[in-house]
Amino acid sequence: MAQILQYLANGLVFSSIIILGSIGLSLVYSIADFANFAHGDTMTLGAYGAFVAFGVFGGLGGTVLGLPIGFFLSLAVGMALAAVVAVLTHILVYKPLDTDSIGLLITSIGVAFVYRAVLQATFGTDFLQYDISRSGPIPVLLDTLDVAVTQRDVAIIVSAAVLVAGLHLLLQRTTLGRKMRATADNPDLARVSGIRTDRVILVMWVVGSALAAAGGVFLALYSQLDPRIGFNILLVVFAAVILGGIGSVYGAMLGGLLIGMLHELTPLLSDVGLPVSNAYAPAVAFVIMVAVLLVRPRGIAGDMT
Amino acid sequence: MNEHDTRSIDRRSVIKAAASAGLVGLAGCSGGAPDEGDGGDGGDGESTDSSTDSGSETYTIGMVDSLSGSLSAFGQRNQRGKEIALDDINSVGVSGGELAISQQDDQSTSQGGVSAAQTLVNQEEVPLLIGTVGSGVSTAIHESVVQNTDVVQISQNSTSPNLTNFPDLLRMPPAGKAQAEAISSLLNEDGNESAALAWINNDYGQSVGEAFIEAYDGEIVYNEPHDQGQSSYSSTISSMSDTDADAWVFITYQPEFATMSQEAFDLGVTDQAAWYGGDSVKGPKVLESAPEGSLDGMKAVVPSVPQDAENYQAFVSEFQERFGEEPTSWSAYAYDAVVVSALAIEAADEFTGSALMEVVRDVTRPEGEEATSYEDAHEILANGGSPSDVDYTGVSGPIDLDENGDPVGLLQVFEVVDHAYESSGFIEG
Numbered sequence: 001m002a003q004i005l006q007y008l009a010n011g012l013v014f015s016s017i018i019i020l021g022s023i024g025l026s027l028v029y030s031i032a033d034f035a036n037f038a039h040g041d042t043m044t045l046g047a048y049g050a051f052v053a054f055g056v057f058g059g060l061g062g063t064v065l066g067l068p069i070g071f072f073l074s075l076a077v078g079m080a081l082a083a084v085v086a087v088l089t090h091i092l093v094y095k096p097l098d099t100d101s102i103g104l105l106i107t108s109i110g111v112a113f114v115y116r117a118v119l120q121a122t123f124g125t126d127f128l129q130y131d132i133s134r135s136g137p138i139p140v141l142l143d144t145l146d147v148a149v150t151q152r153d154v155a156i157i158v159s160a161a162v163l164v165a166g167l168h169l170l171l172q173r174t175t176l177g178r179k180m181r182a183t184a185d186n187p188d189l190a191r192v193s194g195i196r197t198d199r200v201i202l203v204m205w206v207v208g209s210a211l212a213a214a215g216g217v218f219l220a221l222y223s224q225l226d227p228r229i230g231f232n233i234l235l236v237v238f239a240a241v242i243l244g245g246i247g248s249v250y251g252a253m254l255g256g257l258l259i260g261m262l263h264e265l266t267p268l269l270s271d272v273g274l275p276v277s278n279a280y281a282p283a284v285a286f287v288i289m290v291a292v293l294l295v296r297p298r299g300i301a302g303d304m305t
Numbered sequence: 306m307n308e309h310d311t312r313s314i315d316r317r318s319v320i321k322a323a324a325s326a327g328l329v330g331l332a333g334c335s336g337g338a339p340d341e342g343d344g345g346d347g348g349d350g351e352s353t354d355s356s357t358d359s360g361s362e363t364y365t366i367g368m369v370d371s372l373s374g375s376l377s378a379f380g381q382r383n384q385r386g387k388e389i390a391l392d393d394i395n396s397v398g399v400s401g402g403e404l405a406i407s408q409q410d411d412q413s414t415s416q417g418g419v420s421a422a423q424t425l426v427n428q429e430e431v432p433l434l435i436g437t438v439g440s441g442v443s444t445a446i447h448e449s450v451v452q453n454t455d456v457v458q459i460s461q462n463s464t465s466p467n468l469t470n471f472p473d474l475l476r477m478p479p480a481g482k483a484q485a486e487a488i489s490s491l492l493n494e495d496g497n498e499s500a501a502l503a504w505i506n507n508d509y510g511q512s513v514g515e516a517f518i519e520a521y522d523g524e525i526v527y528n529e530p531h532d533q534g535q536s537s538y539s540s541t542i543s544s545m546s547d548t549d550a551d552a553w554v555f556i557t558y559q560p561e562f563a564t565m566s567q568e569a570f571d572l573g574v575t576d577q578a579a580w581y582g583g584d585s586v587k588g589p590k591v592l593e594s595a596p597e598g599s600l601d602g603m604k605a606v607v608p609s610v611p612q613d614a615e616n617y618q619a620f621v622s623e624f625q626e627r628f629g630e631e632p633t634s635w636s637a638y639a640y641d642a643v644v645v646s647a648l649a650i651e652a653a654d655e656f657t658g659s660a661l662m663e664v665v666r667d668v669t670r671p672e673g674e675e676a677t678s679y680e681d682a683h684e685i686l687a688n689g690g691s692p693s694d695v696d697y698t699g700v701s702g703p704i705d706l707d708e709n710g711d712p713v714g715l716l717q718v719f720e721v722v723d724h725a726y727e728s729s730g731f732i733e734g
Binding site for chain 2 (some may be wrong): 003006007011013014017052120124125126127128129133134136137142148152153211219223224225227228229230233263264265266267271277278279281282
């Protein structure tokens with residue numbers, strides 16, 4: 001039982017990271033209308049941005065959720081950097097390209113290579129760490145529930161929840177959010193209704209890449225930072241987006257949660273006698289994704305936006 | 306045909322030749338550029354081979370290295386070893402010429418390795434290829450590019466027992482089987498009656514893991530692979546901690562192991578069992594990323610260099626002078642891979658794969674006079690010595706390549722004490 005709780009706790013942390021990545025990917029798909037393969041490397045970019053910023057702000061006193069205040073400042077810097085780079089890429093590359101969504105998809109793969117190459121050339125390919133010491137499991141939870149969760153895990157989950165809640169409020173309660181949803185639903189209709197869709201697309205890039213960057217920063221915080229972390233996780237993020245219903249932000253959240261959980265719950269299969277090794281966790285997650293799509297071809301939340 | 310006409314046709318054929326060469330390059334196949342047999346065949350677009358008419362010859366060999374990906378830490382050490390080797394070689398010369406290395410990155414993946422090797426072997430037509438770090442990548446290159454050609458392949462860092470099955474795939478570090486046996490005898494010595502084994506899901510992990518299981522007397526209570534480059538291994542660690550194994554054995558790579566050790570710390574299970582590891586879980590970056598003290602007591606078996614040998618000492622001081630830190634064994638293997646290549650070129654009758662293959666083992670074999678530097682070995686050969694008159698003993702050890710292309714090597718046991726690696730003895734390979 002404790003083991004299941006432990007897997008669920010692991011899954012929740014991993015899901016938080018996947019969710020942050022998948023929202024941005026889904027937003028770009030719904031509004032810009034292409035599968036952005038540079039999204040994973042946008043996550044990496046944000047993580048490196050925060051790494052550099054942490055070198056400056058790291059010393060700032062005070063801690064929140066066991067992490068220094070400077071870390072959250074650096075997180076903001078990383079998010080801002082990713083947003084700026086994504087907007088510039090949109091203006092300089094995607095927008096002037098007069099091509100279809102397949103053309104844009106291939107272009108985005110090229111963009112991904114460029115981001116990664118720049119990071120590799122600047123920081124080298126060795127893995128790096130945010131200079132924050134690890135504290136080990138929270139004693140109370142370990143004693144009462146026999147579940148090992150660190151403050152860092154809690155910080156990741158809480159921060160992801162705050163960001164997701166913020167996005168929810170933005171989409172549902174603000175005029176900008178309504179414009180974004182309208183543009184995602186039907187860009188032509190949105191434009192004739194007087195919405196400046198160009199601006200909405202820019203906002204979408206900002207929001208999507210900032211969230212991706214946050215996911216990247218947490219990913220690097222959770223394990224370590226190297227130029228491939230974002231790209232390595234991209235397929236899982238895609239699976240989450242498709243499982244949730246591509247183009248749907250809430251679907252992406254749900255898909256991210258499910259895929260992250262499935263990924264971490266794979267050891268349960270061998271506990272019940274199915275000889276599936278952990279190495280095949282991504283395969284299991286994908287099999288379940290296909291199974292869900294057979295039943296609901298447009299994904300779990302394919303009809304919502 | 307007047308001057309003007311010729312020139313305009315020339316320009317066109319230059320462009321055509323360049324374009325078709327580009328296409329061939331993209332397709333990754335050999336075959337020369339198709340001959341555009343049009344009028345301007347006077348001084349047309351064929352580029353002349355720049356190296357042949359100059360006084361001294363440049364011998365270009367290929368090198369595939371892991372400059373990015375999971376194994377980049379090794380690849381970067383290799384680069385430093387290679388640089389020093391090139392300087393040592395070219396200050397003496399090779400067969401009256403110079404050695405040059407054309408290099409490609411394999412991104413630590415088989416696919417990357419194969420396309421890198423294809424570029425070098427099929428397009429640049431190098432007769433000798435140094436490559437590469439990952440054992441699966443080295444064998445992939447061997448099977449899909451090198452086999453059935455006469456190209457000589459020397460792996461600078463691969464330790465998987467599997468490479469022994471490819472006699473023409475030579476390598477510098479000792480085979481992983483010796484390493485696996487050393488780990489299992491350590492476990493037995495330390496009185497561990499059961500072990501949990503986590504191995505990376507590739508050629509290296511599988512073969513070293515299997516060799517370990519074969520050699521180990523105790524009970525294996527957990528034996529699972531994990532994938533390379535995942536963001537989380539907490540399910541692996543959770544499952545391992547769910548067993549009551551006395552020892553945990555990690556046959557994996559540095560970034561993967563770093564993540565696992567952090568997760569073990571986060572789960573509070575670092576003290577549950579004694580930790581053991583193979584060569585590629587030991588590195589300064591691993592210590593840096595692990596929480597202070599969390600790895601204390603861990604033992605790792607690493608292919609070793611003859612610390613006290615004079616030529617190794619010279620290599621160390623040269624390395625320190627250039628890069629400001631101690632070299633790892635991996636730099637030494639890369640150094641020797643380049644030197645052995647150069648000696649083979651010196652000893653061979655001609656610069657072709659088959660001629661090099663004939664002599665490459667001989668220059669390292671114990672028959673003949675021992676030479677501990679390129680300069681000494683070069684002198685024996687330059688004075689008319691035959692390949693078997695030389696026994697090159699490298700900075701990484703005796704080498705002595707056998708019929709399977711495996712060297713004789715030393716293994717060293719490291720233990721983590723106060724968050725630093727301390728040597729606790731040597732084992733013969």
